[in-house]
Amino acid sequence: MKITDVKTMILQAPLEQELGFSQAYFGTRTSLIVQVSTDEGISGVGESFGAGNVAYANQAIIERVLKPIVVGHDPFAVEVLWHKMYNGIRDHGQKGMPLQSISGVDVALWDIIGKTTGQPLYRLLGGKFREQIVPYAYGMLFRRVPDLEADFAREAEGLVKKGFRALKMKIGMTPADDVRLVKAVREAIGPEVRLMADANHAYTPQVAIPLGRRLEELGLYWFEEPIAPEDYEGYIEVKSALDIPIAGGECEYTRWGFRELISRRCVDIVQAELLGLGGVTEFRKVLALATTWGIPIIPHVWGSSVAVALSLHVVAALPDYPGALIPVQPLLELDTTPNPLREQVAKEPLCVEAQVARQGFVSVPEGPGLGVELDHDTIRRYQVA
Ligand SMILES: [Mg+2]
Structure with a gap:
């Protein structure tokens, strides 16, 4: 061939x-x-x-x-x-x-x-550790509206009504604005729903550390990309100063880039972007590195039906780490903001949101390869x- x-x-x-x-x-x-x-x-x-x-x-x-x-x-x-x-x-x-x-x-x-x-991709990767993939809903992107707090609160409530039990929102405006936005969302969804905040590297460690303490008080599940991705020393500073888990890695590439992020313990959660870091082949090396240093991976996902399907296979094939009777499960990052390409690029749509509404989780595609035919x-x- x-x-x-x-x-x-x-x-x-x-x-x-x-x-x-x-x-x-x-x-x-x-x-x-x-x-x-x-x-x-x-x-x-x-x-x-x-x-x-x-x-x-x-x-x-x-x-x-x-x-x-x-x-x-x-x-x-x-x-x-x-x-x-x-x-x-x-x-x-x-x-x-x-x-x-x-x-x-x-x-x-x-x-x-x-x-x-x-064979479906998850079988080529060594099999699936789980049948049920639990997504977190990525929403609450900035909009040019007069009252963004109310807008975020409404959107977050809507996502919880759709069946999501974990949400991620954008921050990174100013620390004061961020705290107001997170408070508004937290009040809207209550204490039980997991909430994460993503600053997309808007801050220096000197700003991120006091902000992170405020986010801890608001019970956030992780603080994503607080600082610039190339500032490994800064990540170590931020992570050492805070109890809240620090997530990052969507702007990192290859095993050699992840070697720095992982072996220097810059993050608590590695957000590997398979469509950026070098594909499935290179991801397997990054996974080996992450488990060697005992840091879980929750893949970053941002793209069409192809990206979502790929992530379903990969999340299914992530080993239980560290392994337990009731192991902590990796989450699927699921963008819920408007994007017709997320469902319509696949001839048979994955219907992820409908699956969440019906059963609270997403099933892994069973077709050969990614299980996606282009529409x-x-x-x-x-x-x-
Ligand atoms: Mg991010």
Whole structure:
């Protein structure tokens, strides 16, 4: 079996209302879908992380740099191809877009292996530790409204009514605004629902530490990306000063990047982004590192149906750590803010929110590979490049 082609599709869906986080507001949702074809008629699908116009840069890297490296090779040779791609690009970037691009191709290769062997991805990863994947609802992004506290409180209440028992909200405006927003959400949902807050690296340790103490008082489950991802020493400062678990890692890449984050104990929870860090092949190394240092992984998820399906397989295949009669279960990050690409890119939608409403958890897809066939009507409707 040989790879014959690599194609990319940038999908963009305009939003009715801009959404924001601590770094920017955005008015469109973007996904870069990767399709790898073979001479046996089987093709695999992947996706590369990278919001907005970053997708155009990743598209060029995949089509101009990576495609010539992989075409003609055996798609089952994921290790060989990963190292060929990385060696081909290392001198020009060991983090960021080059790795996001490699990730999209790598995931498509795993999908080909699954489709060729008739096996779902979780089986290729060594089996599933759990049948029921419990998601946390990621909502409460900034909006340009007069009363954001009331807006957040309403949205959080709505998510709890939909069956979610864990929520994540954005912070990172100013510490005073953050405390007001978290208080409003906490009051709306009560003390029982788990609540996490994500600052998207808006602060320095000197600001994040006193803010973290306030968040502790409000019973937060974790404090996400308090500071800049490259400031490993700062992470150690923040983590040492606070009891609240510190989460991070969505802006980290490859085993060598995660070696710093993990071996220096910068975080309590590793948020590995499979579509960024180097795909499934590299994720397995990061998982080995994380369990070696005793730090749990809860993957970061931000993308189309492809990203969600991939995460369901991976969360199912995460080992119980440290293992117990009643082990702590990893959560699925589930974005609940408007994005038609999250459900419609798959011909058979995953219906994750409907599953949560019905049963309180999401089941793992059982089809071969990722279990996702692309919906060509959706592609035609949203493709911009
Ligand atoms: Mg985040």
